[in-house]
Amino acid sequence: MTPPERLAGLLGDWRTMRVIRHRNGPTARFYGISIWTPEGRALRCTEQGTLTQDGTSFEAHRETLWRATPKTLEVAFADGRPFHTIDGPAAHHDCAPDTYVLYYDWRNWPRWTVRWSVTGPRKDYRALTRYLRV
Template identity: 45%
Template sequence: MIALADLEGRWRLTRRIEDFRTSQTGMLEGTCRWLPDGHGLRQEETGILHFGDAPPMQASRVYLWRQEGADLAVFFEDGRPFHRLSDRLSDRHLCDPDTYDVAYDVARWPDWTQSWRVTGPRKDARIVSRFQPLA
């Protein structure tokens, strides 16, 4: 199980996005920082996204990580719940009509992955993010 203290700091982020509906693939390369925010950690991702034939674009996102009992709860930046990380290292986020299933692989910690399978009437994708610590 990942603890908040394990995440704090700066990480290299590599993300592969496979859109099965359009047969397009994207890659994001950047950094991710987990910073104390008084309630837990604030996850800040920034990077350059290359997707299909589109020109590269700057991408960023923010999540809030909180300790809730034995679990880590992950929230969107505006405070809406996103998913939970427990001993089973997987969860489901429902965003009607879409379903987001996540699995964490920490077998090679501190080199770890977060894999999402996204399905819905207009979505069919796999998103795999790899995190590696930066000195």
């Protein structure tokens, strides 16, 4: 599937489940929905749900912008600042002094996952996000 085809395939609603494992701390879980909606030549992903950690739950919200080029998917923060480029299974983002490495797995489409590895002096955690078409 080409990046433009992949982007078009994201349009709509996805059930979203995430587990965040902090190296020296608690495990957090997010359950919610991610909705990709058109915004110009991009899709805005709006993620809303509940994050639970240490027995405490609260509402969580995040937005990103996704654009396709002929060879890549470009993911940006909600305000348009670049986040990372998906041009294979792995993507990279430097957020000095921390580093993010993301692994995208599309093999079971329309179920797919993203694994995060975040390391540095401020952050040290692993996360797995699963998406399932609603």
